[in-house]
Amino acid sequence: MPPHAEHGGRDPAGGPLSAPTRARLVVVGVGLAGTHLARSLPPALRRPGEVLVVDRSDRYVFAPLIHEVAVGRLHPDSVTLPVGPALRGRCGFLRAEVTGVDLEGRLLLTSRGEISYEHLVLAPGSEPVPPPRRLAPHFLPFHTLEDALRLREALAAAWREHPRNPVPGGLTVAVAGGGTTGVELAAELAALSRYLRRRSGRRTRPGLRVVLLEATGHLMGWLDPYFHRVALEELGRMGVEVRLHSPVEDASEEGVLAGEKWLPARVRVWTAGVRASRLVRELLVPQDSAGRAKVGTHLTLAGHPDVYVLGDAALREDPHAGPLPPTGSVAVQQGPYAARDVGRRLRGSARPPFRFVDRGYAVSLGPENAVASPFGRRMRGAPAQALYRSVLLYYLRGRRQRLLAASDWAMERMGRLGFP
The missing domain is CATH 3.50.50.60 (FAD/NAD(P)-binding domain)
Structure with missing residues (x-):
């Protein structure tokens, strides 16, 4: 043929x-x-x-x-x-x-x-599950590489312009959706805030305010409740404000109304499901x-x-x-x-049914932290992050991409792409 x-x-x-x-x-x-x-x-x-x-x-x-x-x-x-x-x-x-x-x-x-x-x-x-039509113009989607690059530009612009034009919510990032994507992104944003403050050399300069909005009472609700408990604890330690039972009700270019509370936020990201x-x-x-x-x-x-x-x-x-x-x-x-x-x-051979082997899950909580459940065992902290990275490098497949990603991780303390 x-x-x-x-x-x-x-x-x-x-x-x-x-x-x-x-x-x-x-x-x-x-x-x-x-x-x-x-x-x-x-x-x-x-x-x-x-x-x-x-x-x-x-x-x-x-x-x-x-x-x-x-x-x-x-x-x-x-x-x-x-x-x-x-x-x-x-x-x-x-x-x-x-x-x-x-x-x-x-x-x-x-x-x-x-x-x-x-x-x-x-x-x-x-x-991605899109936000309601009336909200869509006010949120950045987060599902593709292009979305990630647009968010990077928005974050860099907010950090760069805030000292010249400080406005309420100018350094606030609202992340709508407490699934694995939202949790991982919120943790990375908190780590980015620490990096930017350290690089600025000004201890008095405020960092990014990261607020994670979840409509239900649980983060990553499809996973074992252990993931929810660890994520709440670690995100709180990193300075992320987690607001449960806070569905997004309205939004504008100035902020978000969620859980009947108004949140001024220059950067608004939608990660609420696929x-x-x-x-x-x-x-x-x-x-x-x-x-x-x-x-x-x-x-x-x-x-x-x-x-x-x-x-x-x-x-x-x-x-x-x-x-x-x-x-x-x-x-x-x-x-x-x-x-x-x-x-x-x-x-014409016998066809056994598909059988899923539950190897567990791992969720990153920033550059040096994660929560995981490999084969039913519970892990957190640096060992879980090492497991998370090894699994992703295996899935990444391409030899060149594995080398590039590992090199990026090794060099991350020296600077971040797109940020001063």
């Missing part, structure tokens, strides 16, 4: 620039699930024309570390991986926008034309409230056994762990499983 090549150019995976019309296995998305699937393909699927990966971008951004980009601890290149090295020698790549799926006709609809498939893997990731990508939400299949498609024991859609949904876009009810969360730990296990399962189907 060779692709129909267009004239001129080469794709990021090293092959001729092409717009294939069919492939045995088509994979949408080059995130954690998609790249780990490509690395686990059985030999029968590594021949030319067998597997095609489709994504709108020829680079993959390692989203779990963008909060460190926002505060200048990591260079953007350290969290950006080119698609080519991950896919070269394993499968083809098509850079295109995926606009829909014809499940009955077994067609993937893209900006480069229709692609027919025998097996389809949907791993398009997630997108949902499945539009591609999956528009499928006429059973979904949860976040638009994640419900999948069975083999991670396939009911009624469409040739369509796999992985990562943040999938809802898998584990018999022991319950609904699996949209985390990297889940995605990196589902990708290789789907690759092996397709191989088993082609060979």
Whole structure:
């Protein structure tokens, strides 16, 4: 099933620039699930024309570390991986926008034309839950690398301009959303404040005021309550104001109304949740409230056994762990499983169900602190931070990116990108 090549150019995976019309296995998305699937393909699927990966971008951004980009601890290149090295020698790549799926006709609809498939893997990731329309103009979103860079610019401008034009809330950062993203970002902002005050050489100069707003009574509510307790304690020690039961009710360019209290804040960031990508939400299949498609024991859609949904876009009810969360730990296990399962189907072999191994979770609480639960054990402080960094370096995959990230961490005391 060779692709129909267009004239001129080469794709990021090293092959001729092409717009294939069919492939045995088509994979949408080059995130954690998609790249780990490509690395686990059985030999029968590594021949030319067998597997095609489709994504709108020829680079993959390692989203779990963008909060460190926002505060200048990591260079953007350290969290950006080119698609080519991950896919070269394993499968083809098509850079295109995926606009829909014809499940009955077994067609993937893209900006480069229709692609027919025998097996389809949907791993398009997630997108942020936007604030209500009336609030959206007053908040910076925080989900992509571009969002992180915009926040870095806003923070640097606030710090630079405040001495010349001190206004109420001029150095206040309001973070709306107490999930893992909000908690990690708030901790990094507190550490940034200490860095800026130290570099300014003026002990009397105020630092950033960081306020974390959470609508419920718990931070990171989907995790063990241990994470909530440690985060509250450590964020408080770092100077972060945590306001629970404080849903955002209104906002302007001057501040935020949350929990019936007005908070002047020049910088306002929205980190309140994620949902499945539009591609999956528009499928006429059973979904949860976040638009994640419900999948069975083999991670396939009911009624469409040739369509796999992985990562943040999938809802898998584990018999022991319950609904699996949209985390990297889940995605990196589902990708290789789907690759092996397709191989088993082609060979006519027995197909064991997907089994999730709960290796625990780790949440960063600043450059030198974290909270973790590896295999059920509880950790906090510097040992947990060392575990957190080692896990992320493993997931980062690219040798160059691992070296860059490790170098950035080693050099962070010497300065921060984008800040004086």
